[in-house]
Amino acid sequence: MLHAIASPHYWLTNCHIPTCLLDREFNVNASWEGIAAFDLEILDGKIHTVIPTNSAHRTSSHIEQIDLRQGMVLPCFIDMHTHLDKGHIWNRTPNLDGTFVNALQVVEVDRDRYWNSEDLYRRMEFGLKCSYAHGTKAIRTHLDCPFPQADISLDVFKALHQTWADRLTLQAVSLVTLDRFMGTEGKALADRIADLGAVLGGVAFLNPDIDIQLDRVFSLAKERQLDLDFHTDENDNPQSDTLLRVARAALRHEFTGRITCGHCCSLTVQDAIAVQETIALVKEAGIGIVSLPTCNLYLQDRKAGITPRWRGVTLMQELKAMGVEVAIAQDNCRDPFYSFGDGDLLQVFAMSVQIAHLDSPYGNWLQTITSTPARLMGLENTGKIGVGQPADLVICKARNFSELLSRPQSDRRIIRSGQLVDSTLPDYSELDDLIFREGV
Numbered sequence: 231m232l233h234a235i236a237s238p239h240y241w242l243t244n245c246h247i248p249t250c251l252l253d254r255e256f257n258v259n260a261s262w263e264g265i266a267a268f269d270l271e272i273l274d275g276k277i278h279t280v281i282p283t284n285s286a287h288r289t290s291s292h293i294e295q296i297d298l299r300q301g302m303v304l305p306c307f308i309d310m311h312t313h314l315d316k317g318h319i320w321n322r323t324p325n326l327d328g329t330f331v332n333a334l335q336v337v338e339v340d341r342d343r344y345w346n347s348e349d350l351y352r353r354m355e356f357g358l359k360c361s362y363a364h365g366t367k368a369i370r371t372h373l374d375c376p377f378p379q380a381d382i383s384l385d386v387f388k389a390l391h392q393t394w395a396d397r398l399t400l401q402a403v404s405l406v407t408l409d410r411f412m413g414t415e416g417k418a419l420a421d422r423i424a425d426l427g428a429v430l431g432g433v434a435f436l437n438p439d440i441d442i443q444l445d446r447v448f449s450l451a452k453e454r455q456l457d458l459d460f461h462t463d464e465n466d467n468p469q470s471d472t473l474l475r476v477a478r479a480a481l482r483h484e485f486t487g488r489i490t491c492g493h494c495c496s497l498t499v500q501d502a503i504a505v506q507e508t509i510a511l512v513k514e515a516g517i518g519i520v521s522l523p524t525c526n527l528y529l530q531d532r533k534a535g536i537t538p539r540w541r542g543v544t545l546m547q548e549l550k551a552m553g554v555e556v557a558i559a560q561d562n563c564r565d566p567f568y569s570f571g572d573g574d575l576l577q578v579f580a581m582s583v584q585i586a587h588l589d590s591p592y593g594n595w596l597q598t599i600t601s602t603p604a605r606l607m608g609l610e611n612t613g614k615i616g617v618g619q620p621a622d623l624v625i626c627k628a629r630n631f632s633e634l635l636s637r638p639q640s641d642r643r644i645i646r647s648g649q650l651v652d653s654t655l656p657d658y659s660e661l662d663d664l665i666f667r668e669g670v
């Protein structure tokens with residue numbers, strides 16, 4: 231179908247596009263899955279025209295036509311919650327009992343032993359290569375930021391941000407427990423984050439001082455006009471209500487920046503009244519929720535010798551039904567928190583559909599890996615297909631959702647600024663000298 235594009239001006243015809251991914255409505259008969267056929271005119275790296283296939287309005291037949299034969303076309307993906315700094319260490323630091331507690335412990339050992347600039351740069355770049363090859367165009371990564379690690383990790387991020395600026399939009403978020411913000415260290419970290427133009431964030435563990443810690447983080451963010459991104463309630467404890475506490479803090483501080491909360495697993499084990507109150511306050515505070523279904527499936531409800539009963543994901547359907555913005559992201563990749571993953575948001579979406587029953591109907595759930603995370607990251611007007619948008623597209627042979635989500639779509643083609651990109655995945659052996667060290 232699509233082998234080479236020589237010209238800056240061509241048509242992609244017979245594209246099957248979920249209408250929820252278009253930036254305007256068309257008067258077309260969509261399939262029951264919400265997919266309709268469109269022709270896209272690409273000119274000088276941008277989408278110049280979007281019209282329904284077989285439209286009488288299409289002209290310029292002398293221009294190259296590439297018939298996609300009803301293959302699905304999606305905007306490039308936006309992965310708004312990753313941990314590039316931890317990525318791909320599984321083989322040197324596995325999590326042998328698969329638990330969250332052990333993951334925390336062994337990552338700390340790995341960090342203290344290995345995370346110098348070279349180790350971080352090469353593993354993080356490996357992660358970027360994977361994501362880029364799978365069709366992602368923007369990534370937010372949390373970075374472990376205890377001092378002195380913060381200095382090393384943030385410098386590496388800065389270098390990668392520059393090197394990859396023409397291919398990926400990168401954002402960083404600090405990751406520390408919230409008690410770290412209380413003293414001068416917290417102020418220093420907030421200043422570093424502000425210098426970098428990054429997002430202030432941390433893990434909101436339930437503890438007696440959690441509200442004071444949240445007040446401090448909100449104050450630091452407000453003073454510097456930073457957005458916020460928290461890990462909240464990544465557990466099955468019904469008492470864990472840090473999402474609610476973040477929402478209350480946001481309202482208390484009349485915070486006007488963007489706020490994202492990730493995980494929010496315990497919401498599913500709380501009673502209906504608590505859930506209702508939390509979702510209502512999350513909505514009122516304008517908090518976006520990012521669910522990390524593959525990582526939750528891996529870590530939650532894990533007990534030795536026991537088959538898990540709980541899927542671990544937050545109340546994606548209920549949150550969305552109440553008007554809360556819900557995104558889906560990769561989270562960890564081949565590290566002690568998740569021993570799988572490749573930065574492939576289409577794979578994450580395929581698993582999420584099955585984990586959280588995001589099908590029948592699919593509705594606009596594809597927005598969870600495209601336009602919704604774009605909005606939550608402040609990348610306005612990104613993640614949709616429309617006139618004037620960059621021609622950044624993922625092109626599949628699959629013609630409908632069943633075909634799309636049943637195969638890994640390894641033969642997808644990626645177009646960036648109208649041109650096919652080399653979407654070869656990096657070879658695992660690139661990292662061998664870092665991962666398979668002598669004596670490790």
Ligand SMILES: [Zn+2]
Nearest residue numbers: 372461492561
């Ligand atoms: Zn995370």
